Amino acid sequence: MNEKYTEVLSQYELEILDVKRGRGAWLCETDQGLKLLREYKGTIKRLEFEDQVFLQLEETGHLSVDRYVRNKEGEILSSAEDGTRWIVKNWYSDRECNLKDSKEVLCAIERIALLHKMFRNVKFKEEWNLGSILVQQPAEEMERHNRELIRARSFIRSKEKSPNLNYVSWEIMTYFLIRLWKPVKDLQAFVRNAGLGRGICVMGI
16 A cells, blocks of 8 residues: 555554555545545635534434544644645445436435435534535526526627527527526525525535
8 A cells, every 4th residue: 555545544543454446535444434535635624614514414314424534633634744635534335326227316316305405404604605615596606607608699699700600509599598597587486485595505416
């Protein structure tokens, strides 16, 4: 095993039984279960934010959460001598969802729905508003993207070098824009009727 990873793992109260290479990470069998070791290039503020959210999710008892493991100094982030920074997370041995199996896909959707429902109960804190983590309300975000499409459509229409291609692009964007405003209004109405405020949202699947 690479000495750098050995150096990082020595900073944790873990007895390492076996280590295997994963996708961009190391999977570590330990006396405290399976752990994942991965290099980290983000901010410590983001890690602390995620850890607080993970803790609240874990306390519900409904989901297995890949929480961060703190080192001997009580820190989430550990550094190697070469300056690289690493995190260790609780991990779970299982395969990925089989997208060709409709039952597994349905089960995955149900778990994502549960996750969204649980996020509604996570109390929002202003210090969590880190830009890349918490964006605008979904309806506002969708409206912003629609405005970007309008600007792009106007730009395409102003060009004359490839009139046929520009016309086709403009027509396609117009087609989608007409249909994209309704979901924005529907979502705004849903938020008003449900009395939803700011919170955590999972974007995509």
